Amino acid sequence: MRVKPIRVALLGCGTVGREVVRLLRDQADELAARAGAPVELAGVAVRRPHKHSDLGELITSDAPGLVTRDDVDVVVEVIGGIEPARTLLLEALKGGKSVVTANKALLAEDGATLAEAADASGVDLYFEAAVAGAIPLLRPLRESLAGDRITRVAGIVNGTTNFILSAMAASGSSYGDALEEATRLGYAEADPSADVDGYDAASKAAILASLAFHTRVTAADVHCEGIRSVTAADIAAAAEIGCMIKLLAICERTPAEGDTPEGVSARVYPAMIPAAHPLASVDGAFNAVFVEAEAAGQLMFYGQGAGGAPTASAVLGDLVAVARNLVGGGRGPRESAYASLPVRPMGTVATRYHVSLEVADRAGVLASIAGEFARHGVSIAAVRQTGGGNGGDAAARLVVVTHAAPEAALASTVDVLAGLDAVRAVDSVLRVEDLGRKGVAG
Structure with missing residues (x-):
């Protein structure tokens, strides 16, 4: 049995990397006890070594040499x-070194x-750190629920957009004002595109769908819409019909229907959800994900989905798991893509x-x-009209809430409505998700 130290090369020393270094140093004795051997830094590769002089001889700009x-x-x-x-991790893996990564974009x-x-x-x-920060979500999908059949994974997986939408709901502020506040507080990057346009959540949805349904799903397979077009109106x-708007990542196993085989649906978009649903109360930069499985039922995972310390916590959890495998001579779970389901x-x-x-x-x-x-x-469930009543050139606001209908049918309907003389404008089209039933048409 191995007792010599586990030597770790760290690529990157930004917000998360700094916390990884701190935890490795501050909890060295406990990590060694948990792993079965000391876990030591062998080196830290960065682009600008002069900014990390406190790390002394550990620091290097030669990442290929380090791995x-x-x-x-x-x-x-x-x-x-x-x-x-990608190149660095492939080189490490081919060289027989295990890898722990928080890189959702690369994985997706x-x-x-x-x-x-x-x-x-x-x-x-x-x-584990690639999705939902400190929340233990991927390991349950890979291991704890490996004996069950997962039918749906749905939730809030981007803290920046959730902060913005929560602020808009709380104060009635515009998207622009809420984004400015998120930037000021450090929740949004200087270029927030990856978050507000849904790309970050789409990468995470691809990873979740791949694990949940034993099928290779990439970010390109995920339908993606962001929150830029969400208005205070x-x-x-949404509040008028007892709902909140959240940016959701929804991954579903879709049943076989007629000549259509069983498949997978993966999508990201802003949607109205009932205010009574637990996801509606998830505020600020927190994340929450529901997992539905045939035997286990519905499970909820909630917590801090981003930030240096929470993400580093997930990284260290993975690192301890890898170290235990090295000490004991075992291996962690391998990729499971046997189902190879088509993406609908x-x-x-x-x-x-x-x-x-x-x-x-x-x-x-x-x-x-x-x-x-x-x-x-497209079947109509409810219609509400406000304003109007004066005739002539006056305008009224008409709100139509539909029953479940295929995306293609609704899109065709809206295209036709936009061209009618009686329709001055299609102000908004938002999905309404009750998260309690399956949503794919054959």
Whole structure:
């Protein structure tokens, strides 16, 4: 049995990397007891060594040299992005070194290549920190629920957008004002595109779907919409029907129907959810994810989804798991993609919709609009009209809430409505998710 130290190469020393270094030093004795051997830093690779002079001889700008050193057992990567991270991690894996990464973008784009390289060398690939920060979510999907059949994973996986939407709901502020506040407090980056346009959540959705449904799902397979178009009026409209707006990542196993085989749906978009649902009360930069399985039922995972210390906690958890495997001569879970289910097109996904229209205030308008919904096979659940009543050139606001309908049918309906003389404008189209039933049409 191995008792010599586990030597760790750290790639990146930003907000998360700094916390990894701190935890390795401050908890050295406890980590050694948990792992079964001392866990030591062999080196830290950064682009600007002069900014990390306190790390002394550990610091280097030669990342390729560090990951190929003979005295390194594990490579921990927290630099993010696709390159040079992919090249460095593949080099480490091919060299027989286990890898711990927090790189959601890389895993969502090319996780299969990393998994294959780990299998070829008989080493570990762990990535708990890639989704939901400190929340233990991926390991339950990979291990605890391995004996169950997961049907859905849905939740809030981006803290920045949740902070913005929570602020808009609490104060009635605009998207722009809420984003400015999030930036001031450090919740949003100087360039917030990855968060507010949904790309960060889409990467995480791809990872969750891959693990939950034993199928390789990439970020390109995930339908992605962000929150830039959400307005204060949308927030108020949601409140009127007892809902909150959240940016959701939804991954579902879709049943076989007729000639359509069983498949997977993965999507990210802002949606109205009932205010009574637990996800509606998740405020600020917190994350929360529901996992539904046939035997286990519904499970909720909640906590801090980002930040240096929470993410570093997940990294250290993976590092201890890898160290234990090295000490005991075992291996962690390998990639499971045996199901190889097809990803269903977004057009087949059935959801309820909240459609807000500005229409001419005259007789027959409601009937013509209802007729278009019917012609496209979209059933109306409720209609509410405000304003109007004066005739002439006056306008009224018409809100239509539908029953579940395929995305393609709703999109066609909205296209036609936008061209009607009686419709002045289609103000907004938002999905309504009750998160309590399956949502794919055959």
